[in-house]
Amino acid sequence: MPRLEPAALAEETSDDLWADHDPPASRRLLLAAVDSFAELGYHGTTTRQIAATAGMSPAALYVHYRTKGDLLFQIALTAHESVVATLHAAMDPRAARPARIRAMVYAFTRWHARHHRAARVIQQHELAALPADHRERVYALRRETARMFLDEVSAGVAAGEFDVPDPAGTTRALTSLGIDVARWYDPAGARSPEEIAALYAHLALRMLGVRPAG
Amino acid sequence: MPRLEPAALAEETSDDLWADHDPPASRRLLLAAVDSFAELGYHGTTTRQIAATAGMSPAALYVHYRTKGDLLFQIALTAHESVVATLHAAMDPRAARPARIRAMVYAFTRWHARHHRAARVIQQHELAALPADHRERVYALRRETARMFLDEVSAGVAAGEFDVPDPAGTTRALTSLGIDVARWYDPAGARSPEEIAALYAHLALRMLGVRPAG
DNA sequence: CAGTCTACTGAGCAGTCGCTTATTCTCGGG
DNA sequence: CCCGAGAATAAGCGACTGCTCAGTAGACTG
Structure with a gap:
Protein backbone atom coordinates (compact mmCIF):
# COMPACT_ATOMS: atom_id res chain seq x y z
CA MET A 1 0.00 0.00 0.00
CA PRO A 2 1.57 3.26 -1.05
CA ARG A 3 2.01 6.03 1.43
CA LEU A 4 0.47 9.36 0.52
CA GLU A 5 1.27 12.73 1.93
CA PRO A 6 -1.93 13.43 3.83
CA ALA A 7 -0.80 16.84 5.01
CA ALA A 8 -0.03 18.01 1.51
CA LEU A 9 -3.24 16.63 0.06
CA ALA A 10 -5.67 17.23 2.87
CA GLU A 11 -7.01 20.73 2.54
CA GLU A 12 -6.54 22.12 -0.93
CA THR A 13 -10.20 22.88 -1.19
CA SER A 14 -12.81 23.78 1.34
CA ASP A 15 -14.59 20.99 3.10
CA ASP A 16 -17.94 22.63 2.59
CA LEU A 17 -18.93 22.98 -1.03
CA TRP A 18 -21.48 25.67 -0.24
CA ALA A 19 -19.47 27.69 2.24
CA ASP A 20 -19.44 30.89 0.22
CA HIS A 21 -23.08 30.75 -0.66
CA ASP A 22 -24.97 33.77 0.69
CA PRO A 23 -27.39 34.70 2.14
CA PRO A 24 -27.86 31.94 4.76
CA ALA A 25 -31.48 31.28 3.78
CA SER A 26 -30.41 30.62 0.21
CA ARG A 27 -27.69 28.29 1.47
CA ARG A 28 -30.11 26.37 3.66
CA LEU A 29 -32.33 25.80 0.65
CA LEU A 30 -29.35 24.54 -1.35
CA LEU A 31 -28.34 22.11 1.37
CA ALA A 32 -31.89 20.84 1.72
CA ALA A 33 -32.12 20.39 -2.04
CA VAL A 34 -28.84 18.45 -2.22
CA ASP A 35 -29.94 16.06 0.51
CA SER A 36 -33.36 15.53 -0.97
CA PHE A 37 -32.21 15.24 -4.59
CA ALA A 38 -29.56 12.73 -3.52
CA GLU A 39 -32.03 10.57 -1.66
CA LEU A 40 -35.20 10.82 -3.73
CA GLY A 41 -33.96 12.13 -7.05
CA TYR A 42 -34.73 15.44 -8.71
CA HIS A 43 -38.21 14.46 -9.86
CA GLY A 44 -38.92 12.66 -6.60
CA THR A 45 -38.32 15.82 -4.63
CA THR A 46 -40.95 18.53 -4.31
CA THR A 47 -40.25 22.20 -3.84
CA ARG A 48 -42.44 22.03 -0.75
CA GLN A 49 -40.12 19.39 0.78
CA ILE A 50 -37.06 21.48 0.13
CA ALA A 51 -38.61 24.57 1.65
CA ALA A 52 -39.88 22.64 4.67
CA THR A 53 -36.46 21.09 5.32
CA ALA A 54 -34.97 24.57 5.18
CA GLY A 55 -37.62 25.68 7.67
CA MET A 56 -39.46 27.97 5.31
CA SER A 57 -42.74 28.25 3.47
CA PRO A 58 -43.11 26.75 -0.02
CA ALA A 59 -43.01 30.14 -1.66
CA ALA A 60 -39.73 31.14 -0.01
CA LEU A 61 -37.80 29.01 -2.49
CA TYR A 62 -38.81 31.38 -5.29
CA VAL A 63 -37.40 34.37 -3.45
CA HIS A 64 -33.92 32.90 -3.93
CA TYR A 65 -34.18 30.73 -7.04
CA ARG A 66 -36.02 31.26 -10.28
CA THR A 67 -37.13 27.64 -10.65
CA LYS A 68 -36.56 24.20 -9.19
CA GLY A 69 -34.30 23.49 -12.15
CA ASP A 70 -32.24 26.53 -11.31
CA LEU A 71 -31.51 24.98 -7.92
CA LEU A 72 -30.29 21.81 -9.65
CA PHE A 73 -28.10 23.87 -11.94
CA GLN A 74 -26.48 25.76 -9.04
CA ILE A 75 -25.71 22.43 -7.37
CA ALA A 76 -24.31 20.87 -10.52
CA LEU A 77 -22.20 23.88 -11.43
CA THR A 78 -20.72 24.33 -7.96
CA ALA A 79 -19.94 20.64 -7.67
CA HIS A 80 -18.27 20.32 -11.07
CA GLU A 81 -16.23 23.47 -10.54
CA SER A 82 -15.10 22.07 -7.21
CA VAL A 83 -13.95 18.85 -8.86
CA VAL A 84 -11.89 20.72 -11.43
CA ALA A 85 -10.38 22.95 -8.74
CA THR A 86 -9.58 19.95 -6.56
CA LEU A 87 -7.82 18.21 -9.44
CA HIS A 88 -5.81 21.28 -10.36
CA ALA A 89 -4.73 21.68 -6.77
CA ALA A 90 -3.65 18.05 -6.60
CA MET A 91 -1.40 18.29 -9.66
CA ASP A 92 2.02 19.26 -8.43
CA PRO A 93 3.96 20.25 -11.57
CA ARG A 94 7.24 19.40 -9.84
CA ALA A 95 6.19 15.88 -8.90
CA ALA A 96 7.17 12.84 -10.95
CA ARG A 97 4.54 11.16 -13.09
CA PRO A 98 3.48 8.22 -10.93
CA ALA A 99 3.20 10.51 -7.90
CA ARG A 100 1.15 13.03 -9.82
CA ILE A 101 -1.46 10.64 -11.18
CA ARG A 102 -1.59 9.00 -7.78
CA ALA A 103 -2.39 12.36 -6.23
CA MET A 104 -5.03 13.01 -8.87
CA VAL A 105 -6.82 9.70 -8.30
CA TYR A 106 -6.54 10.22 -4.56
CA ALA A 107 -8.06 13.70 -4.69
CA GLU A 126 -31.34 13.95 -14.04
CA LEU A 127 -29.10 16.57 -15.56
CA ALA A 128 -31.40 15.92 -18.51
CA ALA A 129 -33.91 18.08 -16.63
CA LEU A 130 -31.70 21.12 -17.27
CA PRO A 131 -32.11 23.46 -20.24
CA ALA A 132 -29.61 22.67 -22.98
CA ASP A 133 -27.30 25.65 -22.43
CA HIS A 134 -26.97 25.01 -18.71
CA ARG A 135 -26.39 21.33 -19.32
CA GLU A 136 -23.65 22.19 -21.80
CA ARG A 137 -21.80 24.35 -19.26
CA VAL A 138 -21.73 21.41 -16.88
CA TYR A 139 -20.63 18.97 -19.55
CA ALA A 140 -17.75 21.27 -20.49
CA LEU A 141 -16.40 21.00 -16.94
CA ARG A 142 -16.81 17.26 -17.12
CA ARG A 143 -14.81 17.08 -20.34
CA GLU A 144 -12.08 19.17 -18.72
CA THR A 145 -11.83 16.64 -15.89
CA ALA A 146 -11.63 13.72 -18.31
CA ARG A 147 -9.00 15.51 -20.37
CA MET A 148 -6.78 16.14 -17.35
CA PHE A 149 -6.69 12.43 -16.59
CA LEU A 150 -6.22 11.37 -20.19
CA ASP A 151 -3.37 13.86 -20.77
CA GLU A 152 -1.56 12.57 -17.73
CA VAL A 153 -1.98 8.92 -18.67
CA SER A 154 -1.03 9.52 -22.30
CA ALA A 155 2.10 11.44 -21.31
CA GLY A 156 3.08 8.63 -18.97
CA VAL A 157 2.60 6.08 -21.72
CA ALA A 158 4.62 8.17 -24.17
CA ALA A 159 7.41 8.49 -21.63
CA GLY A 160 7.41 4.74 -21.10
CA GLU A 161 6.49 5.13 -17.44
CA PHE A 162 3.13 3.38 -17.79
CA ASP A 163 2.32 0.06 -19.43
CA VAL A 164 -1.14 0.63 -20.85
CA PRO A 165 -2.42 -1.10 -23.99
CA ASP A 166 -5.57 1.04 -24.07
CA PRO A 167 -4.97 4.52 -22.60
CA ALA A 168 -8.44 5.91 -23.34
CA GLY A 169 -10.28 2.92 -21.95
CA THR A 170 -8.06 2.66 -18.91
CA THR A 171 -8.46 6.36 -18.17
CA ARG A 172 -12.21 5.95 -18.39
CA ALA A 173 -11.95 3.06 -15.90
CA LEU A 174 -9.85 5.19 -13.55
CA THR A 175 -12.37 8.02 -13.41
CA SER A 176 -15.34 5.68 -13.41
CA LEU A 177 -13.96 3.97 -10.32
CA GLY A 178 -13.75 7.26 -8.45
CA ILE A 179 -17.15 8.50 -9.58
CA ASP A 180 -18.94 5.33 -8.55
CA VAL A 181 -17.73 5.75 -4.98
CA ALA A 182 -20.52 8.28 -4.57
CA ARG A 183 -23.09 5.60 -5.36
CA TRP A 184 -22.12 3.15 -2.63
CA TYR A 185 -20.27 5.29 -0.10
CA ASP A 186 -21.80 5.23 3.38
CA PRO A 187 -20.50 7.65 6.02
CA ALA A 188 -21.34 5.00 8.63
CA GLY A 189 -19.26 2.43 6.74
CA ALA A 190 -15.90 1.08 7.80
CA ARG A 191 -13.68 3.14 5.51
CA SER A 192 -12.97 6.85 5.57
CA PRO A 193 -12.84 8.88 2.34
CA GLU A 194 -9.07 9.03 2.81
CA GLU A 195 -8.72 5.25 3.15
CA ILE A 196 -10.81 4.62 0.05
CA ALA A 197 -8.85 7.25 -1.85
CA ALA A 198 -5.53 5.70 -0.83
CA LEU A 199 -6.69 2.25 -1.92
CA TYR A 200 -7.95 3.53 -5.26
CA ALA A 201 -4.74 5.49 -5.90
CA HIS A 202 -2.86 2.25 -5.33
CA LEU A 203 -5.16 0.30 -7.64
CA ALA A 204 -4.83 3.01 -10.28
CA LEU A 205 -1.07 2.58 -10.40
CA ARG A 206 -1.52 -1.16 -10.81
CA MET A 207 -3.96 -0.58 -13.65
CA LEU A 208 -1.38 1.65 -15.29
CA GLY A 209 1.22 -1.06 -15.03
CA VAL A 210 3.48 0.77 -12.61
CA ARG A 211 5.62 -1.72 -10.71
CA PRO A 212 5.42 -1.19 -6.94
CA ALA A 213 8.67 0.71 -6.41
CA GLY A 214 8.51 0.80 -2.63
CA MET B 1 -4.35 -7.89 -23.38
CA PRO B 2 -5.60 -11.34 -22.39
CA ARG B 3 -7.50 -13.42 -24.84
CA LEU B 4 -10.91 -14.62 -23.72
CA GLU B 5 -12.93 -17.45 -25.13
CA PRO B 6 -15.77 -15.54 -26.78
CA ALA B 7 -17.52 -18.66 -27.98
CA ALA B 8 -17.65 -20.16 -24.53
CA LEU B 9 -18.72 -16.94 -22.89
CA ALA B 10 -21.00 -15.48 -25.48
CA GLU B 11 -24.41 -16.99 -24.97
CA GLU B 12 -24.83 -18.38 -21.48
CA THR B 13 -27.86 -16.23 -20.90
CA SER B 14 -30.46 -14.88 -23.22
CA ASP B 15 -29.78 -11.60 -24.91
CA ASP B 16 -33.25 -10.33 -24.12
CA LEU B 17 -33.93 -9.97 -20.45
CA TRP B 18 -37.69 -9.95 -20.95
CA ALA B 19 -37.96 -12.74 -23.52
CA ASP B 20 -40.10 -15.01 -21.41
CA HIS B 21 -42.46 -12.31 -20.29
CA ASP B 22 -46.04 -12.97 -21.39
CA PRO B 23 -48.50 -11.81 -22.64
CA PRO B 24 -47.01 -9.51 -25.29
CA ALA B 25 -48.93 -6.47 -24.08
CA SER B 26 -47.46 -6.89 -20.62
CA ARG B 27 -43.99 -7.21 -22.15
CA ARG B 28 -44.44 -4.08 -24.23
CA LEU B 29 -45.33 -2.18 -21.09
CA LEU B 30 -42.22 -3.51 -19.35
CA LEU B 31 -39.96 -2.48 -22.22
CA ALA B 32 -41.51 0.97 -22.34
CA ALA B 33 -41.05 1.32 -18.59
CA VAL B 34 -37.39 0.28 -18.70
CA ASP B 35 -36.61 2.80 -21.42
CA SER B 36 -38.46 5.60 -19.71
CA PHE B 37 -37.20 4.86 -16.20
CA ALA B 38 -33.63 4.70 -17.52
CA GLU B 39 -33.90 8.02 -19.28
CA LEU B 40 -36.10 10.10 -17.00
CA GLY B 41 -35.96 8.21 -13.72
CA TYR B 42 -38.76 6.44 -11.93
CA HIS B 43 -40.36 9.59 -10.56
CA GLY B 44 -39.78 11.44 -13.81
CA THR B 45 -41.81 8.89 -15.72
CA THR B 46 -45.60 8.95 -15.78
CA THR B 47 -47.83 5.94 -16.15
CA ARG B 48 -49.44 7.71 -19.09
CA GLN B 49 -46.05 7.90 -20.86
CA ILE B 50 -45.42 4.21 -20.37
CA ALA B 51 -48.85 3.25 -21.65
CA ALA B 52 -48.56 5.59 -24.63
CA THR B 53 -45.13 4.19 -25.59
CA ALA B 54 -46.63 0.72 -25.44
CA GLY B 55 -49.46 1.95 -27.68
CA MET B 56 -52.20 1.63 -25.10
CA SER B 57 -54.51 3.74 -23.02
CA PRO B 58 -53.40 4.94 -19.56
CA ALA B 59 -55.69 2.48 -17.83
CA ALA B 60 -54.25 -0.54 -19.66
CA LEU B 61 -51.19 -0.51 -17.43
CA TYR B 62 -53.32 -1.50 -14.48
CA VAL B 63 -54.67 -4.54 -16.26
CA HIS B 64 -51.18 -6.05 -16.13
CA TYR B 65 -49.55 -4.44 -13.10
CA ARG B 66 -50.98 -3.56 -9.74
CA THR B 67 -49.11 -0.28 -9.41
CA LYS B 68 -46.35 1.74 -11.02
CA GLY B 69 -44.05 0.50 -8.25
CA ASP B 70 -44.91 -3.09 -9.15
CA LEU B 71 -43.52 -2.43 -12.62
CA LEU B 72 -40.28 -1.18 -11.08
CA PHE B 73 -40.12 -4.28 -8.90
CA GLN B 74 -40.56 -6.65 -11.84
CA ILE B 75 -37.74 -4.87 -13.65
CA ALA B 76 -35.43 -4.89 -10.65
CA LEU B 77 -36.09 -8.54 -9.81
CA THR B 78 -35.66 -9.82 -13.36
CA ALA B 79 -32.46 -7.83 -13.82
CA HIS B 80 -30.85 -8.92 -10.56
CA GLU B 81 -31.76 -12.57 -11.13
CA SER B 82 -30.22 -12.30 -14.57
CA VAL B 83 -26.97 -10.97 -13.10
CA VAL B 84 -26.74 -13.83 -10.62
CA ALA B 85 -27.51 -16.37 -13.34
CA THR B 86 -24.94 -14.82 -15.66
CA LEU B 87 -22.27 -14.99 -12.97
CA HIS B 88 -23.04 -18.60 -12.10
CA ALA B 89 -22.85 -19.55 -15.75
CA ALA B 90 -19.49 -17.82 -16.08
CA MET B 91 -17.91 -19.70 -13.18
CA ASP B 92 -16.36 -22.81 -14.59
CA PRO B 93 -15.52 -25.00 -11.57
CA ARG B 94 -12.76 -26.74 -13.51
CA ALA B 95 -11.00 -23.53 -14.49
CA ALA B 96 -7.99 -22.21 -12.62
CA ARG B 97 -8.43 -19.19 -10.38
CA PRO B 98 -7.17 -16.35 -12.57
CA ALA B 99 -9.24 -17.62 -15.49
CA ARG B 100 -12.34 -17.94 -13.34
CA ILE B 101 -12.30 -14.44 -11.88
CA ARG B 102 -11.43 -13.11 -15.31
CA ALA B 103 -14.52 -14.81 -16.72
CA MET B 104 -16.63 -13.41 -13.88
CA VAL B 105 -15.49 -9.82 -14.42
CA TYR B 106 -15.93 -10.27 -18.15
CA ALA B 107 -19.49 -11.56 -17.81
CA GLU B 126 -34.98 4.83 -6.86
CA LEU B 127 -35.25 1.36 -5.42
CA ALA B 128 -36.14 3.40 -2.34
CA ALA B 129 -39.55 3.78 -3.97
CA LEU B 130 -40.21 0.08 -3.40
CA PRO B 131 -41.97 -1.34 -0.34
CA ALA B 132 -39.50 -2.70 2.20
CA ASP B 133 -40.10 -6.41 1.56
CA HIS B 134 -39.68 -6.09 -2.18
CA ARG B 135 -36.57 -3.99 -1.71
CA GLU B 136 -35.14 -6.65 0.58
CA ARG B 137 -35.62 -9.40 -2.01
CA VAL B 138 -33.61 -7.34 -4.48
CA TYR B 139 -30.89 -6.54 -1.96
CA ALA B 140 -30.52 -10.24 -1.16
CA LEU B 141 -29.65 -10.93 -4.80
CA ARG B 142 -27.19 -8.06 -4.71
CA ARG B 143 -25.47 -9.50 -1.64
CA GLU B 144 -25.22 -12.85 -3.40
CA THR B 145 -23.42 -11.20 -6.30
CA ALA B 146 -21.01 -9.42 -4.00
CA ARG B 147 -20.34 -12.62 -2.06
CA MET B 148 -19.50 -14.57 -5.20
CA PHE B 149 -16.81 -12.06 -6.09
CA LEU B 150 -15.46 -11.79 -2.54
CA ASP B 151 -15.27 -15.57 -2.09
CA GLU B 152 -13.31 -15.90 -5.30
CA VAL B 153 -10.88 -13.11 -4.44
CA SER B 154 -10.43 -14.34 -0.86
CA ALA B 155 -9.74 -17.89 -2.00
CA GLY B 156 -7.20 -16.61 -4.49
CA VAL B 157 -5.45 -14.58 -1.79
CA ALA B 158 -5.43 -17.56 0.58
CA ALA B 159 -3.93 -19.72 -2.15
CA GLY B 160 -1.24 -17.13 -2.78
CA GLU B 161 -2.42 -16.61 -6.34
CA PHE B 162 -3.42 -12.99 -5.83
CA ASP B 163 -1.45 -10.18 -4.22
CA VAL B 164 -4.14 -8.09 -2.57
CA PRO B 165 -3.53 -6.03 0.59
CA ASP B 166 -7.25 -5.25 0.98
CA PRO B 167 -9.46 -8.03 -0.45
CA ALA B 168 -12.79 -6.51 0.59
CA GLY B 169 -11.97 -3.06 -0.76
CA THR B 170 -10.47 -4.40 -3.95
CA THR B 171 -13.49 -6.65 -4.55
CA ARG B 172 -15.75 -3.66 -4.08
CA ALA B 173 -13.65 -1.78 -6.65
CA LEU B 174 -13.92 -4.68 -9.08
CA THR B 175 -17.70 -4.80 -8.97
CA SER B 176 -18.04 -1.03 -8.84
CA LEU B 177 -16.09 -0.77 -12.06
CA GLY B 178 -18.45 -3.13 -13.84
CA ILE B 179 -21.60 -1.56 -12.45
CA ASP B 180 -20.59 1.96 -13.45
CA VAL B 181 -20.33 0.90 -17.08
CA ALA B 182 -24.11 1.19 -17.22
CA ARG B 183 -23.86 4.88 -16.33
CA TRP B 184 -21.62 5.94 -19.19
CA TYR B 185 -22.08 3.21 -21.79
CA ASP B 186 -23.32 4.45 -25.13
CA PRO B 187 -24.38 1.94 -27.80
CA ALA B 188 -23.21 4.44 -30.41
CA GLY B 189 -19.79 4.64 -28.75
CA ALA B 190 -16.58 3.19 -30.08
CA ARG B 191 -16.39 0.09 -27.90
CA SER B 192 -18.60 -2.98 -27.91
CA PRO B 193 -19.75 -4.57 -24.64
CA GLU B 194 -17.31 -7.39 -25.36
CA GLU B 195 -14.36 -5.04 -25.83
CA ILE B 196 -15.12 -3.19 -22.61
CA ALA B 197 -15.56 -6.47 -20.78
CA ALA B 198 -12.22 -7.77 -22.06
CA LEU B 199 -10.43 -4.60 -20.99
CA TYR B 200 -12.00 -4.69 -17.55
CA ALA B 201 -11.16 -8.36 -17.07
CA HIS B 202 -7.58 -7.48 -17.88
CA LEU B 203 -7.57 -4.54 -15.48
CA ALA B 204 -9.13 -6.72 -12.77
CA LEU B 205 -6.23 -9.16 -12.93
CA ARG B 206 -3.81 -6.26 -12.61
CA MET B 207 -5.70 -4.98 -9.59
CA LEU B 208 -5.43 -8.45 -8.07
CA GLY B 209 -1.68 -8.46 -8.56
CA VAL B 210 -1.65 -11.29 -11.09
CA ARG B 211 1.49 -11.08 -13.18
CA PRO B 212 0.73 -11.18 -16.92
CA ALA B 213 1.53 -14.82 -17.59
CA GLY B 214 0.87 -14.64 -21.33
C1' DC C 1 -77.36 -17.13 -31.28
C1' DA C 2 -77.30 -16.06 -26.08
C1' DG C 3 -73.94 -16.10 -22.57
C1' DT C 4 -69.31 -15.54 -20.66
C1' DC C 5 -64.79 -14.23 -20.27
C1' DT C 6 -60.78 -11.25 -20.90
C1' DA C 7 -58.23 -7.31 -22.63
C1' DC C 8 -58.97 -2.86 -23.06
C1' DT C 9 -60.90 2.04 -22.98
C1' DG C 10 -63.11 6.85 -21.78
C1' DA C 11 -64.01 9.57 -18.31
C1' DG C 12 -62.80 11.23 -14.26
C1' DC C 13 -61.66 11.46 -8.97
C1' DA C 14 -58.88 13.11 -5.32
C1' DG C 15 -54.74 14.70 -4.48
C1' DT C 16 -50.26 16.90 -5.63
C1' DC C 17 -47.21 19.45 -8.60
C1' DG C 18 -44.38 23.88 -9.80
C1' DC C 19 -45.11 28.35 -9.49
C1' DT C 20 -47.58 33.16 -8.86
C1' DT C 21 -49.71 36.92 -6.59
C1' DA C 22 -51.16 39.97 -3.08
C1' DT C 23 -50.07 40.80 1.37
C1' DT C 24 -47.52 41.05 5.73
C1' DC C 25 -43.32 40.99 8.37
C1' DT C 26 -38.68 42.78 9.67
C1' DC C 27 -35.47 46.05 10.26
C1' DG C 28 -31.88 49.66 9.24
C1' DG C 29 -31.71 54.70 8.17
C1' DG C 30 -33.50 59.38 8.55
C1' DC D 1 -41.25 57.83 15.03
C1' DC D 2 -42.21 56.66 10.29
C1' DC D 3 -40.57 54.97 5.97
C1' DG D 4 -38.88 52.16 2.26
C1' DA D 5 -37.11 47.78 0.77
C1' DG D 6 -36.11 43.28 0.68
C1' DA D 7 -37.44 38.72 2.89
C1' DA D 8 -41.04 35.76 3.81
C1' DT D 9 -45.85 34.17 3.83
C1' DA D 10 -50.92 32.55 2.96
C1' DA D 11 -53.69 31.36 -0.46
C1' DG D 12 -54.47 29.44 -4.51
C1' DC D 13 -54.27 28.63 -9.93
C1' DG D 14 -54.03 25.47 -13.66
C1' DA D 15 -51.92 21.45 -14.97
C1' DC D 16 -50.86 17.00 -14.08
C1' DT D 17 -50.31 12.81 -11.03
C1' DG D 18 -51.40 7.66 -9.88
C1' DC D 19 -55.14 5.17 -10.03
C1' DT D 20 -60.35 3.61 -10.38
C1' DC D 21 -64.48 2.10 -12.48
C1' DA D 22 -68.33 1.39 -15.39
C1' DG D 23 -68.64 -0.02 -19.73
C1' DT D 24 -67.21 -1.85 -24.63
C1' DA D 25 -65.21 -4.92 -28.25
C1' DG D 26 -64.25 -9.25 -29.68
C1' DA D 27 -63.05 -14.04 -29.29
C1' DC D 28 -64.59 -18.33 -27.32
C1' DT D 29 -68.24 -21.66 -25.44
C1' DG D 30 -72.60 -24.19 -25.52
Missing part, protein backbone atom coordinates in the same frame (compact mmCIF):
# COMPACT_ATOMS: atom_id res chain seq x y z
CA PHE A 108 -10.74 12.71 -7.20
CA THR A 109 -11.83 9.66 -5.22
CA ARG A 110 -11.80 11.44 -1.89
CA TRP A 111 -13.91 14.23 -3.35
CA HIS A 112 -16.57 11.76 -4.44
CA ALA A 113 -16.67 10.13 -1.00
CA ARG A 114 -16.74 13.40 0.93
CA HIS A 115 -19.31 14.97 -1.30
CA HIS A 116 -21.22 11.81 -2.10
CA ARG A 117 -24.60 13.53 -1.77
CA ALA A 118 -23.76 16.24 -4.28
CA ALA A 119 -22.02 13.68 -6.47
CA ARG A 120 -25.11 11.50 -6.55
CA VAL A 121 -27.25 14.41 -7.64
CA ILE A 122 -25.03 15.22 -10.59
CA GLN A 123 -24.33 11.66 -11.68
CA GLN A 124 -27.89 10.48 -11.73
CA HIS A 125 -29.27 11.04 -15.16
CA PHE B 108 -20.44 -9.01 -15.14
CA THR B 109 -19.11 -6.07 -17.14
CA ARG B 110 -20.62 -7.22 -20.39
CA TRP B 111 -23.98 -7.65 -18.72
CA HIS B 112 -23.93 -4.04 -17.52
CA ALA B 113 -23.06 -2.77 -20.99
CA ARG B 114 -25.62 -4.91 -22.82
CA HIS B 115 -28.36 -4.19 -20.37
CA HIS B 116 -27.33 -0.65 -19.54
CA ARG B 117 -30.92 0.61 -19.58
CA ALA B 118 -32.12 -1.93 -17.05
CA ALA B 119 -28.92 -1.50 -15.05
CA ARG B 120 -29.47 2.23 -14.84
CA VAL B 121 -32.96 1.76 -13.52
CA ILE B 122 -31.83 -0.50 -10.70
CA GLN B 123 -28.68 1.39 -9.79
CA GLN B 124 -30.27 4.79 -9.51
CA HIS B 125 -31.37 5.29 -5.95
